[in-house]
Amino acid sequence: LNLGILAHVDAGKTSLTERLLFGAGVIDEIGSVDDGSTQTDSLALERQRGITIKSAVVSFVINDVTVNLIDTPGHPDFIAEVERVLSVLDGAVLVISAVEGVQAQTRVLMRTLQRLNIPTLIFVNKIDRGGADDERTLLAIREKLTPVIIPMGSTRELGSKRADFVPYPAGDPAFTASVAEVLADHDEAFLAAYVEGEAGLSYDDVRGELARQGRRARVHPVYFGSAIVGSGVKALISGLTEFLPTSQGDVNGSASGTVFKVERDPAGEKIAYVRMFSGTIRARDRLRFGQERDGKVTAIRVFADGTAVQRRSLQAGHIGRVSGLSDVQIGDTIALPREPSDGQVDWDSETRGERFFAPPTLESVVVPANPADKGALHLALTQLAEQDPLINLRQDDIRQELFVSLYGEVQKEVIQATLANDFGLAVTFRETSMICVERPIGTGAAVELLGKDANPFLATVGLRIEPAPINTGTEFRLDVKHESIPLYRYKAIEEFRKSLEATVKETLHQGVHGWEVIDYVVTLTHSGYMSPETTSGDFRKLAPLVLMSALKEAGTIVCEPMHEFALEFPADTLPAVLAVLARLRAQPQTPDVRGRVGTLEGEIPASQVYALQQQVPGVTRGEGVLETTFHRYQPVRGEFPTRPRTDLNPLNRKEYLRHVLRGV
Numbered sequence: 142l143n144l145g146i147l148a149h150v151d152a153g154k155t156s157l158t159e160r161l162l163f164g165a166g167v168i169d170e171i172g173s174v175d176d177g178s179t180q181t182d183s184l185a186l187e188r189q190r191g192i193t194i195k196s197a198v199v200s201f202v203i204n205d206v207t208v209n210l211i212d213t214p215g216h217p218d219f220i221a222e223v224e225r226v227l228s229v230l231d232g233a234v235l236v237i238s239a240v241e242g243v244q245a246q247t248r249v250l251m252r253t254l255q256r257l258n259i260p261t262l263i264f265v266n267k268i269d270r271g272g273a274d275d276e277r278t279l280l281a282i283r284e285k286l287t288p289v290i291i292p293m294g295s296t297r298e299l300g301s302k303r304a305d306f307v308p309y310p311a312g313d314p315a316f317t318a319s320v321a322e323v324l325a326d327h328d329e330a331f332l333a334a335y336v337e338g339e340a341g342l343s344y345d346d347v348r349g350e351l352a353r354q355g356r357r358a359r360v361h362p363v364y365f366g367s368a369i370v371g372s373g374v375k376a377l378i379s380g381l382t383e384f385l386p387t388s389q390g391d392v393n394g395s396a397s398g399t400v401f402k403v404e405r406d407p408a409g410e411k412i413a414y415v416r417m418f419s420g421t422i423r424a425r426d427r428l429r430f431g432q433e434r435d436g437k438v439t440a441i442r443v444f445a446d447g448t449a450v451q452r453r454s455l456q457a458g459h460i461g462r463v464s465g466l467s468d469v470q471i472g473d474t475i476a477l478p479r480e481p482s483d484g485q486v487d488w489d490s491e492t493r494g495e496r497f498f499a500p501p502t503l504e505s506v507v508v509p510a511n512p513a514d515k516g517a518l519h520l521a522l523t524q525l526a527e528q529d530p531l532i533n534l535r536q537d538d539i540r541q542e543l544f545v546s547l548y549g550e551v552q553k554e555v556i557q558a559t560l561a562n563d564f565g566l567a568v569t570f571r572e573t574s575m576i577c578v579e580r581p582i583g584t585g586a587a588v589e590l591l592g593k594d595a596n597p598f599l600a601t602v603g604l605r606i607e608p609a610p611i612n613t614g615t616e617f618r619l620d621v622k623h624e625s626i627p628l629y630r631y632k633a634i635e636e637f638r639k640s641l642e643a644t645v646k647e648t649l650h651q652g653v654h655g656w657e658v659i660d661y662v663v664t665l666t667h668s669g670y671m672s673p674e675t676t677s678g679d680f681r682k683l684a685p686l687v688l689m690s691a692l693k694e695a696g697t698i699v700c701e702p703m704h705e706f707a708l709e710f711p712a713d714t715l716p717a718v719l720a721v722l723a724r725l726r727a728q729p730q731t732p733d734v735r736g737r738v739g740t741l742e743g744e745i746p747a748s749q750v751y752a753l754q755q756q757v758p759g760v761t762r763g764e765g766v767l768e769t770t771f772h773r774y775q776p777v778r779g780e781f782p783t784r785p786r787t788d789l790n791p792l793n794r795k796e797y798l799r800h801v802l803r804g805v
């Protein structure tokens with residue numbers, strides 16, 4: 142069972158983890174968050190802020206089931222952005238505080254779990270604290286998270302150190318009846334049995350059906366307890382194996398897995414944490430990951446009783462630490478290339494259009510407090526980017542600036558603190574700006590012939606660019622005769638294609654207006670060379686020039702990132718809320734007002750999200766709850782924003798040739 146524990150910050154995720162590890166016998170002493178001695182929470186920053194930055198896996202056995210407890214990465218504010226990493230879970234425990242109740246991030250987490258169809262148990266924590274309220278919390282869960290919950294017991298002495306959870310006893314007729322009613326709502330066959338049988342359904346039938354539906358994420362058992370005094374934890378532990386599914390997968394199928402964490406060992410070698418979904422990988426296998434990277438497995442370790450043990454292979458359903466994949470990134474899908482009968486390895490399985498994570502929509506320049514730290518800062522951020530899917534770097538060599546992309550303003554604070562604590566680097570950020578993209582709007586073509594038109598390179602290159610349907614990604618095709626490819630420079634045609642494709646992608650990172658070009662198909666229409674003088678460099682250097690003039694002809698539009706938002710607010714504050722939304726260029730749908738509470742959904746430019754977050758409390762008496770996630774790109778109205786180029790500017794033939802030829 143690959144299990145995750147998720148919670149709004151401070152609801153008790155770390156404390157509950159400690160309790161589970163203690164309950165399962167992995168640790169013999171319970172660490173305390175408050176004096177900083179927990180197993181999973183070792184980073185100084187995590188202690189200070191209660192944020193879990195790095196994931197870890199701890200393995201233990203309950204009722205003959207091996208449980209891999211996976212610490213999900215990322216600030217819960219951005220969990221929707223790392224959805225892909227959550228997909229490695231077979232089941233989850235969502236922790237909710239009995240005092241604070243359902244909080245903003247709790248909703249985002251539950252939504253994400255539901256979208257991924259991950260079976261989830263709910264643990265209502267902190268029943269020992271003053272102000273704990275079980276009824277109110279259940280009501281909030283039903284209203285704000287999901288109506289399909291089954292409380293598994295009742296509480297005693299709520300709000301005191303003696304607070305306890307009392308499971309409904311086996312055979313309890315009231316429990317049986319109420320559970321049957323909820324279950325019948327969600328399963329036709331069970332409903333039929335329920336209606337026909339009336340008195341016929343036994344406690345065991347109902348409990349069995351509850352397990353079946355729980356394992357399919359159709360219903361969510363709810364436990365109460367306290368991670369501090371330990372009540373309710375035993376019941377939760379037995380619920381894990383009863384109501385969550387163990388991992389399944391065809392060990393003989395084609396090998397496929399997801400990388401959910403990347404770290405470096407003390408010697409600096411990359412280690413990928415992989416969850417296998419099907420098939421088996423072995424040491425010395427050559428794996429493909431991401432779009433076109435590959436690497437050879439040098440070692441595999443699996444988790445057992447708190448440590449990692451070396452193994453020869455890793456099978457569907459299991460999690461392991463895989464060494465040797467030096468180019469691997471968090472979020473990658475790994476696969477064994479298929480080997481058709483002709484012995485030629487086929488690397489071309491479907492990756493097109495796949496988005497691993499929502500794209501970051503904001504960016505900011507990071508400035509070291511001490512200018513001499515530039516090199517160290519680059520190194521530190523590169524390392525963080527490897528480990529954290531939320532951190533992306535962009536370097537502007539010309540202006541000597543380092544950009545990090547951001548999912549939200551909070552991330553600045555997290556990055557700043559990590560750099561200070563883990564790397565001893567003090568930094569500041571410049572103002573945040575949004576990241577736009579460009580889409581081609583027509584078809585454009587250009588060609589440069591060898592020996593003609595002052596083409597200084599020993600190659601002919603003709604390229605056509607056309608728009609691809611929205612969200613289908615990028616594609617590069619060859620439409621030339623094989624004789625026109627200098628095969629003495631490449632091992633195979635596919636290698637030639639890949640090499641040119643890399644150049645095309647690199648070039649289109651900056652379109653006509655300086656933004657990354659997305660959703661396009663580029664075709665090589667002309668190719669030519671002069672044997673034996675032509676080198677791969679001639680193609681590589683000529684292609685950007687041709688491509689950019691094709692792109693200029695096609696024309697592009699600049700699109701800005703839009704977030705979708707959901708806002709909950711006191712009904713009487715609706716006019717003020719609408720005024721703020723209008724000011725921030727949001728496009729709200731019709732408000733839904735029920736009693737005292739109103740909700741509004743809609744779209745808002747990413748650039749305005751922070752302002753909205755800032756203004757919501759003011760206009761809602763502090764009661765507003767806002768959620769936003771990236772939704773789509775929308776053409777910018779009016780003048781297009783531009784981004785300064787950081788490349789050799791192939792848009793300007795003269796300037797480009799001057800730069801490139803100087804290097805020749």
Ligand code: GDP
Pocket residue numbers: 148149150151152153154155156157174175191192266267268269270366367368369370
């Ligand atoms: P996380 O941010 O979700 O990992 O939450 P922590 O486990 O770090 O807990 C946040 C704070 O709540 C700490 O001060 C804990 O001591 C406290 N806490 C966690 N669980 C309980 C509980 O069941 N009862 C009480 N009274 N305090 C708790």
